[in-house]
Amino acid sequence: MGLLTIFATTVAVTLLIHLVPGDPVQIMYAQSQGTTPEQLEAIRHSLGLDQPIVFQYLHFLGRLLHGDLGYTIRGHQAVLDVVLQRLPNTIALAVTALAIAVAIGLPMGFAAAYWQGSLLDAGLMILSIGGIAIPSFWLGLMLMLFFAVDLGWLPVSGTGPLNILLPAFTLGLSNAAIVARMTRSSMIDVMSQDFVRTAEAKGLPRSTILVHHVLRAGLVPVVTMLGLQFAFMMGGAVVVENIFAWNGVGRMAVDAIFQRDYPLIQGFILSFTVVVVFVSILLDTVYALIDPRIRRS
Amino acid sequence: MDRRIGLWAQRIALAGLLGATASVASARDIIWARYGDIDSLDPQRATSTLSLQVWSLIYNTLLATDKDGKPVPNMAKSWTSNADGTQYTFKLHKGMTCSDGSTLDASDVKYTVDRALDPKAPSVTKASWGPIEKVEVLDPLTVRFDLSKPFVALIPFLADSFSSIICKSNKDKPGFGTTAAIGSGPWIFKSWTKGDEIVLKKNPNYVNYGKLAQNKGAPYMDGLTIKVIPDPQARLAALKTGEVDIAEPPPDDVPAIKKSGKLKLVVAQNTGQNVFWEFAVHRPPFNDKRARLAVGYATDAASAVSLIYGDLTHQEECPVSKGTFGNDPAFCKKYRPGYDPAKAKALLKEMGYGPGHPLETNMLVWTGGNRDKLAEVFQAQLAEVGIKAHIQMMDIGTMNARVKQENNTKTGIGSMDMMTWSWYDPDILYALWHSPGAYDGFTSPELDKMLEQTRVLTDPKARAEKVHEVFKYLLENGVQIPLYSPGWEWVFAVRPDVTGFHVAPFVYPIFNDVKIAAAD
Numbered sequence: 001m002g003l004l005t006i007f008a009t010t011v012a013v014t015l016l017i018h019l020v021p022g023d024p025v026q027i028m029y030a031q032s033q034g035t036t037p038e039q040l041e042a043i044r045h046s047l048g049l050d051q052p053i054v055f056q057y058l059h060f061l062g063r064l065l066h067g068d069l070g071y072t073i074r075g076h077q078a079v080l081d082v083v084l085q086r087l088p089n090t091i092a093l094a095v096t097a098l099a100i101a102v103a104i105g106l107p108m109g110f111a112a113a114y115w116q117g118s119l120l121d122a123g124l125m126i127l128s129i130g131g132i133a134i135p136s137f138w139l140g141l142m143l144m145l146f147f148a149v150d151l152g153w154l155p156v157s158g159t160g161p162l163n164i165l166l167p168a169f170t171l172g173l174s175n176a177a178i179v180a181r182m183t184r185s186s187m188i189d190v191m192s193q194d195f196v197r198t199a200e201a202k203g204l205p206r207s208t209i210l211v212h213h214v215l216r217a218g219l220v221p222v223v224t225m226l227g228l229q230f231a232f233m234m235g236g237a238v239v240v241e242n243i244f245a246w247n248g249v250g251r252m253a254v255d256a257i258f259q260r261d262y263p264l265i266q267g268f269i270l271s272f273t274v275v276v277v278f279v280s281i282l283l284d285t286v287y288a289l290i291d292p293r294i295r296r297s
Numbered sequence: 298m299d300r301r302i303g304l305w306a307q308r309i310a311l312a313g314l315l316g317a318t319a320s321v322a323s324a325r326d327i328i329w330a331r332y333g334d335i336d337s338l339d340p341q342r343a344t345s346t347l348s349l350q351v352w353s354l355i356y357n358t359l360l361a362t363d364k365d366g367k368p369v370p371n372m373a374k375s376w377t378s379n380a381d382g383t384q385y386t387f388k389l390h391k392g393m394t395c396s397d398g399s400t401l402d403a404s405d406v407k408y409t410v411d412r413a414l415d416p417k418a419p420s421v422t423k424a425s426w427g428p429i430e431k432v433e434v435l436d437p438l439t440v441r442f443d444l445s446k447p448f449v450a451l452i453p454f455l456a457d458s459f460s461s462i463i464c465k466s467n468k469d470k471p472g473f474g475t476t477a478a479i480g481s482g483p484w485i486f487k488s489w490t491k492g493d494e495i496v497l498k499k500n501p502n503y504v505n506y507g508k509l510a511q512n513k514g515a516p517y518m519d520g521l522t523i524k525v526i527p528d529p530q531a532r533l534a535a536l537k538t539g540e541v542d543i544a545e546p547p548p549d550d551v552p553a554i555k556k557s558g559k560l561k562l563v564v565a566q567n568t569g570q571n572v573f574w575e576f577a578v579h580r581p582p583f584n585d586k587r588a589r590l591a592v593g594y595a596t597d598a599a600s601a602v603s604l605i606y607g608d609l610t611h612q613e614e615c616p617v618s619k620g621t622f623g624n625d626p627a628f629c630k631k632y633r634p635g636y637d638p639a640k641a642k643a644l645l646k647e648m649g650y651g652p653g654h655p656l657e658t659n660m661l662v663w664t665g666g667n668r669d670k671l672a673e674v675f676q677a678q679l680a681e682v683g684i685k686a687h688i689q690m691m692d693i694g695t696m697n698a699r700v701k702q703e704n705n706t707k708t709g710i711g712s713m714d715m716m717t718w719s720w721y722d723p724d725i726l727y728a729l730w731h732s733p734g735a736y737d738g739f740t741s742p743e744l745d746k747m748l749e750q751t752r753v754l755t756d757p758k759a760r761a762e763k764v765h766e767v768f769k770y771l772l773e774n775g776v777q778i779p780l781y782s783p784g785w786e787w788v789f790a791v792r793p794d795v796t797g798f799h800v801a802p803f804v805y806p807i808f809n810d811v812k813i814a815a816a817d
Contacts, residue, residue, distance in 0.1 A: 022698030029344055029421060036424045074336040077475055141530055149534050156535040157526050159493055245526040247493040258692050
């Protein structure tokens with residue numbers, strides 16, 4: 001299933017990128033006075049760009065089976081090296097952002113569910129709607145302005161251990177809002193179920209019921225969503241990486257698309273899909289740990 | 298949406314200017330932030346301005362340009378050519394060294410040119426070297442270029458970083474272009490993290506023979522780091538906190554920066570950049586010269602650019618910009634269709650257009666640098682005379698492809714575009730308009746002939762006359778209607794503690810004179 005997803009994505013991307021006008025050679029040298037038309041043709045030929053898309057794709061697949069992702073059109077560097085140099089940065093950003101989203105969203109959602117209908121519940125949910133509605137480019141600039149420019153606590157941009165905080169919070173905060181809402185509705189759902197009522201009837205302490213029964217069962221849908229959110233965050237990283245000059249694959253992909261660097265775009269999509277598929281599989285295993293019912297089936 | 302972002306950008310800028318500026322650490326490198334990264338460290342493998350600027354720091358060139366853009370001696374202390382312009386002899390300075398300590402002499406020059414013309418893997422700017430047949434080392438300090446026919450654009454080319462002299466010791470270096478680059482420029486290459494930063498340290502042996510720096514020796518600062526910060530607001534924020542010393546500010550913030558006086562602005566002169574109208578000439582309406590001229594008469598470039606960019610850029614009268622050989626505003630003004638709406642209306646009427654029947658066209662404009670706003674002003678100016686222009690914004694790569702496509706399309710409404718090129722010699726007009734043309738656009742046998750002449754006339758006066766003939770032809774026929782110059786990334790914001798930063802012609806920043814005051 002995972003492999004099929006990866007395969008389908010590479011096909012879709014190859015087709016889509018060729019629909020955009022302009023080929024990489026034209027874009028790279030269109031404004032170079034010293035490149036002759038014959039030279040452009042020769043460069044195109046050496047890159048295999050004069051072949052039909054199907055052949056180009058098959059060629060890509062053929063090399064892929066040998067673990068070779070080809071070379072970037074700009075600068076002629078191994079695509080695998082270029083991607084691997086930056087993929088860890090994006091994963092680190094997405095993981096940190098996810099941790100922030102969970103650390104903030106989960107207690108918020110849980111509290112809102114616990115005191116359902118209270119003023120606190122209403123307040124938290126209004127806050128979370130705000131969180132969802134705020135666009136990340138705006139939030140990012142505001143955080144940068146406040147924490148880096150005004151307070152001078154954090155660096156404005158770049159790639160490093162301290163530099164990760166601002167982009168991770170930018171990505172994490174809006175996702176925390178989603179986690180909070182999801183946790184709340186899931187918890188409320190579980191709280192009204194029969195087994196909770198039975199536990200209450202047995203006279204178990206409320207804290208035991210919440211931690212052992214409600215939280216565990218209520219977490220399953222939340223974890224499912226976290227998997228999806230991880231994929232969204234990898235995608236959202238494109239915007240945030242640009243704002244904070246975080247040297248990840250998202251920013252690389254944007255440049256590659258503008259330059260029509262086909263091998264690099266394919267390499268990006270492939271690595272991206274592999275990470276997302278891998279995370280989904282990982283989460284499937286986590287469900288089983290949380291919810292014994294899934295393990296049994 | 299754009300307006301909203303702009304508004305917020307202004308608020309952010311204002312708030313930021315009020316905010317505290319962090320203190321700067323003493324004894325450190327110069328940090329220069331740009332919007333993008335280089336393509337390669339190999340001067341024969343890329344063509345972007347971002348790459349060129351970095352090559353100019355690592356490598357040196359045979360000749361250099363003075364502040365007016367004219368070629369002057371540099372590594373070559375003198376040069377001579379034979380009467381018919383097919384042989385150039387260069388005398389080199391004695392005692393030059395490469396950054397790895399090896400001697401730099403005529404053989405390195407030969408290595409560079411041979412490599413550029415290598416039939417197996419020629420330089421991507423091979424044609425700019427001209428018809429060089431062979432390069433001969435006459436003695437270690439004398440090198441001769443033999444050409445099959447005259448090519449006068451060679452001299453300005455040798456002053457540009459496209460012709461950077463590559464030390465022959467690079468030959469055996471694995472990773473030349475990505476992890477290694479041995480040159481003889483003011484800075485020595487240390488490392489390149491793709492997409493993030495390029496780290497350079499000063500070349501202690503550097504001698505400045507002809508580059509536009511006052512400092513005749515090695516740079517004052519120990520190092521120079523070139524960072525990639527794509528977002529303009531982030532660059533501005535980094536300037537304010539002192540993370541960055543020099544960067545291009547967001548255009549909308551320039552007035553606020555000027556007003557606050559907290560950052561200095563350096564505006565590049567003689568950039569060689571030119572922005573102009575051109576048209577899809579193989580179908581109506583722009584196959585008719587009257588339609589092209591009508592656009593010219595309807596366009597008030599001077600007030601449009603002043604409205605959007607203030608005094609940062611100016612209307613350009615000639616097909617090549619100020620600082621480029623042949624540029625002569627007084628001459629061009631005589632032939633350029635200047636702002637005259639009545640004339641535009643009359644031409645349109647003659648063609649059968651009028652109220653209720655406007656001339657309809659797409660207007661292609663490349664994104665960034667507030668050009669969307671500029672396009673709206675032009676759109677309004679064209680509407681005044683009855684031209685209905687539909688603005689289409691796209692990235693420069695897409696636009697290049699679209700222009701070519703439009704020139705090969707026979708049907709549909711008209712197409713005009715705000716094109717831009719940057720070059721150090723009027724030979725650019727050859728690339729643009731000599732058949733088949735850069736975009737399969739306008740060509741004609743008489744123009745071809747004139748353009749060919751501009752390449753071979755060795756007498757500067759005779760060449761200037763021929764170049765002017767080309768200007769006259771292009772302007773009178775509405776082939777290329779100059780709009781303004783410079784066109785992009787020509788404004789630098791500099792922190793107050795940085796002194797000595799300036800920009801040479803053709804947007805080459807010079808860091809040799811830079812000093813950064815130590816913090817208290």
